[in-house]
Amino acid sequence: MAISTIWVLAEASGSTPTSGTLELLTKARSLGASSVAAWIGGDGEAVAGALGEYGATTVYATGDLGGKLPGVAVSAAMAAAIAGGTTPDLILFPQSYTGRDVAARLSVKLDRTVLTNNFDLAVDGDSVTVTTAIFGGNTLVTSSFSGAAPHLALFRPKSFAAESAGGGAATVVAAAVPDLGATGGASVTAVHVEESTGPKLDEADIVVSGGRGLGESGKYEMIEALAKLLKAAPGASRAIVDAGWVPYSYQVGQTGKVVKPNVYIAAGISGATQHMVGMKGSKHIIAINKDKEAPIFGIADLGIVGDVHKVLPKLIEALQGR
Amino acid sequence: MNIVVCVKQIPDPASPGALDASTNTLKRDGKLILDESDSYGVEMALQLAEKAGGGTVSLVSMAPNGEVSGLRTALAMGAAKAVLVSDPALRGSDALTTAKVLAKAVERAGGADLVIAATESSDGYTGTVPEQMAELLGLPSVTFAKKVDIAGGALSVHRQTESGFDEVTCPLPALISVTAGVVEPRYPSFKGIMAAKSKPVDTVTAGDLGVTPVGWAGANQQIVGVAAAEARKAGEVVEDDGEGFTKVVAFLENLKVI
Numbered sequence: 001m002a003i004s005t006i007w008v009l010a011e012a013s014g015s016t017p018t019s020g021t022l023e024l025l026t027k028a029r030s031l032g033a034s035s036v037a038a039w040i041g042g043d044g045e046a047v048a049g050a051l052g053e054y055g056a057t058t059v060y061a062t063g064d065l066g067g068k069l070p071g072v073a074v075s076a077a078m079a080a081a082i083a084g085g086t087t088p089d090l091i092l093f094p095q096s097y098t099g100r101d102v103a104a105r106l107s108v109k110l111d112r113t114v115l116t117n118n119f120d121l122a123v124d125g126d127s128v129t130v131t132t133a134i135f136g137g138n139t140l141v142t143s144s145f146s147g148a149a150p151h152l153a154l155f156r157p158k159s160f161a162a163e164s165a166g167g168g169a170a171t172v173v174a175a176a177v178p179d180l181g182a183t184g185g186a187s188v189t190a191v192h193v194e195e196s197t198g199p200k201l202d203e204a205d206i207v208v209s210g211g212r213g214l215g216e217s218g219k220y221e222m223i224e225a226l227a228k229l230l231k232a233a234p235g236a237s238r239a240i241v242d243a244g245w246v247p248y249s250y251q252v253g254q255t256g257k258v259v260k261p262n263v264y265i266a267a268g269i270s271g272a273t274q275h276m277v278g279m280k281g282s283k284h285i286i287a288i289n290k291d292k293e294a295p296i297f298g299i300a301d302l303g304i305v306g307d308v309h310k311v312l313p314k315l316i317e318a319l320q321g322r
Numbered sequence: 323m324n325i326v327v328c329v330k331q332i333p334d335p336a337s338p339g340a341l342d343a344s345t346n347t348l349k350r351d352g353k354l355i356l357d358e359s360d361s362y363g364v365e366m367a368l369q370l371a372e373k374a375g376g377g378t379v380s381l382v383s384m385a386p387n388g389e390v391s392g393l394r395t396a397l398a399m400g401a402a403k404a405v406l407v408s409d410p411a412l413r414g415s416d417a418l419t420t421a422k423v424l425a426k427a428v429e430r431a432g433g434a435d436l437v438i439a440a441t442e443s444s445d446g447y448t449g450t451v452p453e454q455m456a457e458l459l460g461l462p463s464v465t466f467a468k469k470v471d472i473a474g475g476a477l478s479v480h481r482q483t484e485s486g487f488d489e490v491t492c493p494l495p496a497l498i499s500v501t502a503g504v505v506e507p508r509y510p511s512f513k514g515i516m517a518a519k520s521k522p523v524d525t526v527t528a529g530d531l532g533v534t535p536v537g538w539a540g541a542n543q544q545i546v547g548v549a550a551a552e553a554r555k556a557g558e559v560v561e562d563d564g565e566g567f568t569k570v571v572a573f574l575e576n577l578k579v580i
Binding site: 248 | 341418421442448450451457461464465484490491492496541545554557559560566
């Protein structure tokens, strides 16, 4: 028996699915499954068109969650559907806050293993294998699922290219969320969106990131100035996010965003494993750091061994004069 | 208010990681230290217990080789006691098995009004164990908490999202996973370090907790291949002589992005 049914956990902002969702749908329909369905913790009608275009024939939708966190609600709805006789072979989740929560809760409900942080997926007959990168991306580990279906796997953003299938709108099927009991106790009372100007970090053609080498939070202005001149998105290492210099939404790395821009400029960033995982897929990398032994120079196409406080102002001035 | 904090003892991240060639698991046979990510949870627990007017902060941890040095660090910060599940059979356990073992360890520690974990460990970073534990314990949960308060028997949490944060309320008992930077972890005092030496560490096996099978036997996955990634080659590295910025300008011009 080959793979016949694949579910993809979809996430969306209004009627726009996240790029990670569309990447997984594209991958799912390439695996020769007879049915690809999406799941959404929210309104199905709003996203049926976009999800259908990328290959979902069905959208299982919980409807408005009424402030419940999607992790507990969507996993319960999925488990209920499976208990009702609809068992997929494979469920793909984006490696996101919601994706991790849904997959984790579901893995317990179904007593199945869940494999995270993957960037590749292969199906060969009954065998499903996923691949993850460890040690900052220098070692690739491929694992196969050995238990009964459904197999649960999470994939990092940008693991696959999203391509439209030109499909029509998916059929929306209401998915009931069963009584969650005590587990449903948490509720969202307010949503805050941190405003950012300029291109989005994970979509920008150029990213300029700063790290601890900037020395103090005020010096992050240099990163913003350079980013503005290059029409780039400003980013950051975990160190300065933890230090509170910039919001978490700026973080590039294992626990932050994965970026693959045309040009990535790392200023005052040494290149911890945590950071490199999030940016080593960039097409071109420029690093500026005063420590010539910094690991970032090992992957940079152009490395400037120098003080960011001297190099950046001159670079900014040169670009302003153009 | 009784709080249980999940802590992991990991190989020093400063030394390069390696896989055991025979099992393809992470080598954890050297000295293990407290995962820095967990120091935030320990600090958060100590602060919340103090704010609630008292209570016990306990630790739960799982390690294949009876290691306690990382636990001693957390005890030195101020936690009162620990349950360590140490069992060679745990080697190769997947995230779900780990969650099953730690959930039982929470019960062994006497249960909790609040369970705190990091969002993910620094060495394995599957990032699913806290939420799996919540499901196993039948608890509501708020993952990726970056600000946490307790008032009137309920948690008030700022939960990280892709675009900002959500304000979330959650009744106790509950589980939260906290991000790095949520609080500033204290350094253990000399007095704390001395006191930690005599704090109780209840060392048990997975079997003692009634969790079987564990390790490879419990994991529904097999590692079928390990390969070196295609290495990214280092390019030109130049010392800044005051004109280093011109190299950057030329590089960008060459790519036609300016």
